[in-house]
Amino acid sequence: RLSSRLNSTWGGNFTDMVRSTHFLRIIEKEHLVENAGKVGAYFLDQLRDLQKEEALISAARGRGLFLAFDLPDAKTREAFWKGFFDLGVLTLRSGENSIRFRPPLDITAEVIDEAMESMRQFCRKRK
DSSP states (O other): OGGGSSSSSSSOOOOHHHHHHHHHHHHHHHHHHHHHHHHHHHHHHHHHHHHHHTTTTTEEEETTTEEEOOOEEEEHHHHHHHHHTTTOOOOEETTTEEEEEETTTTTTTTHHHHHHHHHHHHHHHHH
């Protein structure tokens, strides 16, 4: 056995410890955790509204800025993912039929509104 087998990739790396301490200070100073909660709740409300407008979207869910919704199948999910991408909305594919969102911690309601309008535009266009 090698004693290093249980160590993490970054464990004990002084440079990364200093860097991450700086990141944590920025997160605290700029109230990014609070922003994630507040703006994330707004984003989730907007996704739930979109779910009411678009029959193919279901199970809008999330916590903070980790958000997702489901589509009926992988083919539909791919069409939505590509359609959103073509309109400048970056999303992630998740599982077989989900779209997920991981926006930056400093995202604003205005940016969410722009993304939602693009997603609504795609939904209207595909009908």
